[in-house]
Amino acid sequence: MPELRVPSLQHLARNWRDDPEIIARILVRLVLDPPRFSYNPLYSAVRDLLVLGVPYDQVVEGIRRVKRESVRNNLLGVLPLIRDHFAGITPDFYQTIGKRYYPVGRGLMVPFEPPMIYGVGGQLYFPWFSFWRSNPIAEERLSLFVTLVEEVLLQDPDLEDARFEILDFSCPDPKSPRRLTVIDARDVPRVGAARKTEMLEAFAQGYFRALEELYTPSSPPGDRPDDPISDPDQPNLFD
Template sequence: MAKQLKVPSLQHMARIWRPDAEAIRKVLVRLATHGPSFSYAPLFKIVHEMLVFKTPYEVSVEAVRRTKRDDVRENFLGIMPLINEYFSRVRPSFVHEVTPRLYSLSRDIQVPFAPPLMYGAGGTVVFPWLSFWKSNPLEGEALSLFVTIVEELILQDSDLEDAQFKILDFSAKDSRSQRELSVIQASDIPRLNPERKTEMLAVFAEGYRLARDHLQGISSGEAVSESVLINEEQMNLF
C-alpha cells in the first residue's frame, strides 16, 4: 500500500525547502517512507505546564526520566536544563493557547501552523517558537521564509499583532557539542520580498506534488527508490 504523504508543518516546510523541486521531492519521499520515530510533543506540554500550572522543574524532569526509550530520554534530558534556564525567569501575567491555523500555499496544499502558546510579561505579549532540533536549525533563506510567513499569520490575529516573536533554538553547534539555547529575535531576521517568497513557495509546491504523485504510483509491495534513512534529529516531522 502506497504511503500517504502528509503536508509538513510550516517550520518543516521551510527546512525541507531546496532550490529545485526534484530535491524537495526526494526529501519528502524519504520522510514518507522512513520517517522519524519519536516526537518532541512532550516537551511542549512540559513548557505549557511550567507556565500555566507552575509545575516544579524537578517534577518535570522526573516525568522525562520515565521515558521508555533510552535515546529519546537522553535527548530530552539534554534539553530540560535549557528549558528551565529560560522559562524559570518568565513570570507571565497570562498564558494563552494559540489557535492552530492553515497557510494556503496553493489550492491543493494547506500548510499547518500550530504555535505552542503566547504569554504576557511586563506589559508585553510574547510569542515564542520552540525549535528542539539538535542539528541543522533554520538559517538563511529558510529562516527568512519561515519568519516572513509567520509574521503574515500573526498580523491576521488581533491578539498577536503587537507580540514579540522570538525563536528559541535548542540546537548544538556540531555533533560533538552539547545543546545551547539561542534566543533569536524575529525582528532581526531579514524578510523575503513578495516575489522571492512566491517563487520559493512555487518550487516547494511543485516538489510536493511530485512526491505525492510518486507515492500514489507505488503499488503494494513495491520498493521506493529513495530509501536512504533520515536521521531523526535532522528531520523530525512530528
C-alpha cells in the same frame, strides 16, 4: 506505506530548496524513513514549569518515564535549557492558539499551530521552539519561515504587537551539547513578495512530485491515500 501528509509551516521552511526535485526527494525519504519520536513532551514541560509551577525535579521525573533511552536522553538534553530560559518568569496569562493555515498554492494548505503565547507586564510574547538538534532553519529558509508566520499569525490585531522569538536548541556540532540561541524575529530579514512566490511554488511542485513518486497508478490500492492533502495534521512525521 506511510502517508505523505502536508508538512507544517516550519517543516516547509526547513525542507525548502530551490530545486523541486530535491524537495521531492527529501519528502519521499521522510515518508520511507521517518523519525521515530516527537518533542511534544517538552511543550507539556514548558506549560508545567511556566504556568502550573510544577517543581523542576517533578518535570524531570516525568521525562524519565519515557521508555526509549535515546529519546529520553534527547529530551533531557533540552529540558535544562528550557528551565533556565523561563526561570523567574511569572506570566500574567498564558494561552494556546488555534491552528491556522497558509495557502501555498495548487490547493495546498499548510498548517501552523503555535505552541503558546503569554504575557508579562503588558508585553505579549510568542515563542517558537526549534528542537532540531542539527540543521535548524537558517538563512533564507529562516527568512521564509518568519515572513510566512508574520502573514498567517501576526497580522491578527490581537497578536500584531507580540514579541516573536525563535528559541533554537540546536548544537554547533554532533559531539557538542545543545545550547539555546534566542533569535528576535525583528532581526530576521523578510523575503520579498516575488521571491516568496518563487519559493512557495518550488515547494508545491516538490510536494506534488513526491506524491506522484510515492503513489503511482501501479501502487497497490491499499497503499494509496483517498485524499493525500485533505488532512494536513502531521503529529510526528517531520519532527
